[in-house]
Amino acid sequence: MSMPESNQRLLTYVDALREAVAQEMRLDPRVFVFGLDVDDHKAIQGSTRGLLDEFGPERVFGTPLSEDAMTGVAIGAAMAGMRPIHVHIRMDFLMLAMNQLVNIAAKSHYMYDGQVRVPLVVRSMIGKSWGQGAQHSQGLHAMFMHVPGLKVVAPSNAHDAKGCMIAAIRDDNPVIFVEHRLLYSTDALVPEEAFEVPFGKARITMPGKDITIVGISNMMMECLRAHELLAEQGIEAEVIDPISLMPLDIDTIRKSAGRTGRLLVVDNAWTSCGASAEIIAGVAEALDGGRPIHMRRMGYAPTTCPTTPVLEDAFYPNAATIAGAAHAMVRPDKTWQPDPERAKLAYQVKFRGPF
Amino acid sequence: MSMPESNQRLLTYVDALREAVAQEMRLDPRVFVFGLDVDDHKAIQGSTRGLLDEFGPERVFGTPLSEDAMTGVAIGAAMAGMRPIHVHIRMDFLMLAMNQLVNIAAKSHYMYDGQVRVPLVVRSMIGKSWGQGAQHSQGLHAMFMHVPGLKVVAPSNAHDAKGCMIAAIRDDNPVIFVEHRLLYSTDALVPEEAFEVPFGKARITMPGKDITIVGISNMMMECLRAHELLAEQGIEAEVIDPISLMPLDIDTIRKSAGRTGRLLVVDNAWTSCGASAEIIAGVAEALDGGRPIHMRRMGYAPTTCPTTPVLEDAFYPNAATIAGAAHAMVRPDKTWQPDPERAKLAYQVKFRGPF
Amino acid sequence: MGLERTEAVVPIIDLARIYRSLRLIRRAEEEVARIYPSDKIKSPVHLSIGQEAIAVGVCDALRPEDVVSPTYRGHAAYLAKGGSLKLMMAELYGKVTGVAGGKGGSMHLIEMGHNVLGASAVVGTTIPVALGYALALKRAREPRVVAVFFGDGATEEGVFSESLNFAALQKLPVVFVCENNFYAIHTPIPKRWATQRLCERVATYGIPTHHIDDGDPLKIRDVVADAAARMRGGDGGPVFIECRTYRWREHVGPNEDFDAGYRRRADLEPWLAGDQVEIIGRRLPPGERAAIDAAIERELAEAVDFAETSPFPQREALYTHVYAGK
């Protein structure tokens, strides 16, 4: 944000992630990267490419299939002063690491009265489409937002991916880093030098006065497309990216919703006890009998993710359904659905910054 | 609820649990109970006492310390048509079973298109006080409420403990059964015969017109005591027990809050992405620009649970803090805190039904 | 299945049945690979090409009422146990006629009608589930066994060790089948295992172990038949078989990947030479073999046609089977 324009280039999300890690590894010998397949030729969709060559096998190494123990190893190394980045190619696999993350990583600094710190980054990717199915597609960040001691970030673009990754590596706490696989190929203007996107600060990506739309992770893309569809209907949506989910900048969202009188939260996850529930509840509590705000959540359908594309399509919010829902909130009297052909075109719009 | 009064006796929560299981085991040879220490002389604080003698070691057996595999075993046995009850003496240990619960139990019926069912009851106890500390005190029900395919119940009294247990055993889905250890010794009027407390139906435990207070699990007790303290101040609180959290009877809560204009949700858990967030969000969405409702959550302090009693006291909501918060919502102009001596007395009040 | 083992001579009827199964799996997966670039198959596929003989050998020793638990690399076990090719193909296409109504795809095959338990995309997770199924069979005093398949990588997951201990402790009727193809995705065993003394380790649980190096389905069949006979309805307890094998294609997807650098084509050569489809096929009278081959091609064409012409599910299906009714 404070970077001079001149140092910015278009960079993809995946390259931004890699650049962030490489820069920090150069700077800080305590940083290392490990996890299943981080060192193979596919390099976690390219996000760890080149790291093994540059930093060698002591700082970049694959592991056995042992998510539980490997998470413990990361925690122990962190307690000893290292700064591990533990990579998981699917967020679903974190379910094998819950005991270490919830019962040890989140609690150690407190339970041991500050005698240890757990500066750990857990990279986890949300899968989507092409038959990923029930066990390779889950965004489970809400579970981590539930437990004090953990931080959770879900950058939606290449700029924030780099800035959040650097901030996460430098943070002295365990950070669950949520990456959506469909974001990997998206690009944005990203500063060359190392910089941090601070946690706990949301961004108003698009200003607007009619409705506040919050988009989490990949849903940010869909919200921006919905913004465009709505604009054509004369509806000015204010689009907000929370970026970090724990800590959560509820204030920015609350103020915006206070201005627009309407709040639509769109998550890449289920809504029940989800990040979207947290945001709605946080705003509702703050209202305190003031002007009522019309609020709504969108997220995964309350079902299990199917593999077949016709059903999978209906499982996720998308630009058209978001725009439709927002429209219904702003103009409850009129029914409108975006023209499917037009909605498809919206998929070509990218938001590349400046941030 | 539909039971004749004559068949009711005072029974403790722990005895109600045991009676429910024993009755169903007599009725249905497919039901079995297993888990660490279910067959030792302490019998999970007495809740499995006598089962081994009556039903033998094939239907009541201890296991190695292998929560992950044992959960898989329970799931497999359920798929084969049995009805396992898997017992955990602390809910915290479910973190070792998350992969099986979230990725297999919740998803199998759907992912396999109805070819299998997973009629599984997972009993898990929330610990409190006496230095249980960070890893033996967590109420983590929100994590399970997040995932479609799981059901979650948290009965707050002996009557519902029995009725929910029987309903859970008869349910064809995985049910996470949340028990608070401090409830074990509380008693209530419980029918002798087998009966079900249906899931998805909240109970208005105390009618009132000034504020709606929802209490989850053990917090129901604190809310009833708060009700008493508030009554002395002339405030009539409507106290609601959701009983089942997934499915959740948001309608009953919403209607009550609509009447009272105020909603305080008190959970035995953290609030961020918690059951309390879900309830507030659910009500907020339903408002739809109608009369604004003043809403607030209470739960664990946003910190890790400490062992020392002075800090632990401040970690939990209690009758006095709940009454204080409710009072502030009803009469924002007046400051009031319950007299500590009086608040202590409120701890002697029990609600024993009828239900 | 009722046939007895003979040391030297294997009845033609056995060879024909085993060859048919091997060939069906090989051809079905080649067909999947052929169709794949058309993008009609909407599912990540983990092919067993080269590894078929293990599933075939195991399943040939089992009875219809016995149970198998496949992995996400599960076409072979599914088909070898009698799972329907049509329903599988439709499932890969995401069609409503698929064996899981299009909701499971290739990684989550199941067919309870043939006692094929559901596969999982999370490595190792099906192992304890298979044990639970076996526990239920044992409690019911049913003379049935469960064969659970998993890769070399799955043995690194803690749940594998927990499962070995529990199966041995409870003397469950379980055949553990480790398909050791030397790799977990692209990572070879020496980067993942401290030693290769897997069978020796399993034996310390009191579980009999067998190590089969060449993928000979007849050997595998004999070992499983003996173990199953010992287990049926009794208190025999589990058995463990490590079968070395080799994956000819990439980890996931239809292609070869010997140019990727993590292994060499030369490593494939001995396995090509020892291809069990060919070896068993050559033991059949040519006419009989040709008839089997021809029948398989017809079956395949039908299955593909069925998949192609079946409809996708209706949108309402999104919400069916989230919860089971009572």
Added chain:
Amino acid sequence: MGLERTEAVVPIIDLARIYRSLRLIRRAEEEVARIYPSDKIKSPVHLSIGQEAIAVGVCDALRPEDVVSPTYRGHAAYLAKGGSLKLMMAELYGKVTGVAGGKGGSMHLIEMGHNVLGASAVVGTTIPVALGYALALKRAREPRVVAVFFGDGATEEGVFSESLNFAALQKLPVVFVCENNFYAIHTPIPKRWATQRLCERVATYGIPTHHIDDGDPLKIRDVVADAAARMRGGDGGPVFIECRTYRWREHVGPNEDFDAGYRRRADLEPWLAGDQVEIIGRRLPPGERAAIDAAIERELAEAVDFAETSPFPQREALYTHVYAGK
């Protein structure tokens, strides 16, 4: 610590140091048990009475810069490694002067100043954490080792097997110390383990194993000293020691429980006869022993007084250390 091992004769100075440690732990826990009914100790306590010699033997072979990772049954390892008795006692009382400020209690002891890693109330969880610490030491080329303690029950958790494989694969400087007291809570090993071939199993990972039956701290010390010497800064890799022992009191709490029915008092007799506190104590000149005993009583009285007179934390402490500042 710099002393060399001798086969037959152990220098008095060694015996005195070891005795002091044994006796301190024994007496400290007896004192905890004595105070317990007063309800001043606000923490579940898992006493090591009868098991002290393992921690003492291991720690006597370690250097101050070496690391130990205790369990929730951790008073012995904590004290043997040099952890402060005063700070521990205050912690059990829930006082702000406690080693974890009253936030951890008996199950979560830690003292990083003496390289005592934090204990955990979730069985088995500290094992991989200790490995991670060892990995950091190894990467830094530091000639230090980590000794990780765990019970027989912990070996059933999958994470134990995962950890063995990883430690051996990475040749980590880890001493695995299994305190096998035959029970997990009230459940004896035959109900939990398929076989008792634990050392044999661990050896299949290429890890050298030792089995010590009598809890002799001198034997344990020698084994650990040899292993640590081999590891320091080099590529020696881990070692595994199974120490049989016996818990004299109930699983959690201050009392005996031989009337509970899950074990017999007769089982205790041989362990009473083989009490290492006595055995080592008898090898000291009586005057020296008495002096040590007297000093320990003074230390104990001071620690209890410190705990009693220390204040509880202020309410604000509830929110300190949830997150670490940068």
